[in-house]
Amino acid sequence: MARLKWEDSLSTGVSLYDExxxxxIRYVNELRDGMxxxxxxxxxxxxxxxxxxxxxxxxxxEEIELYKRDYPEYEKHKAEHDRFLWAVRGLYVxxxxxxxxxxxxxxxxxATA
Ligand SMILES: [Fe+2]
Numbered sequence: 001m002a003r004l005k006w007e008d009s010l011s012t013g014v015s016l017y018d019e020x021x022x023x024x025i026r027y028v029n030e031l032r033d034g035m036x037x038x039x040x041x042x043x044x045x046x047x048x049x050x051x052x053x054x055x056x057x058x059x060x061x062e063e064i065e066l067y068k069r070d071y072p073e074y075e076k077h078k079a080e081h082d083r084f085l086w087a088v089r090g091l092y093v094x095x096x097x098x099x100x101x102x103x104x105x106x107x108x109x110x111a112t113a
Pocket of ligand 1: 062
C-alpha cells in the first residue's frame with residue numbers, strides 16, 4: 001500500500017478538522033513505515049493507542065462543531081467516523097487479547113484507513 005496523501009477534495013472547509021484529518025493520515029503512514037521495520041509489534045501497538053486516543057478525543061467534538069455549522073455532508077462524515085471507531089476498537093481488542101498478531105492487525109488498519 002502506498003503512503004496516504006492529503007488532497008484538497010478531503011477538506012471539510014474547517015481548517016482545524018482538516019489538520020486533525022491530516023494527523024490521522026500521519027498515524028497511518030507511520031504504521032505503514034513501522035510495519036516495514038523490525039519492531040512491527042511496537043509500531044502496531046503505538047498506532048492503535050494513538051488512533052484510539054485521537055478518535056475518542058476529537059471525533060465527537062468535531063461532529064458537534066460540524067453539526068452546529070450545518071455542514072452539508074455531516075451524516076456522511078459522521079458515518080465515516082463511526083465506521084473508523086468501530087474498526088479501531090475491534091482491532092485493539094483482538095490485538096490486546098492475542099487473537100490476532102501484529103501483522104494481521106497492521107494490515108487491517110491500513111485497509112480500514
Ligand atoms: Fe472527521
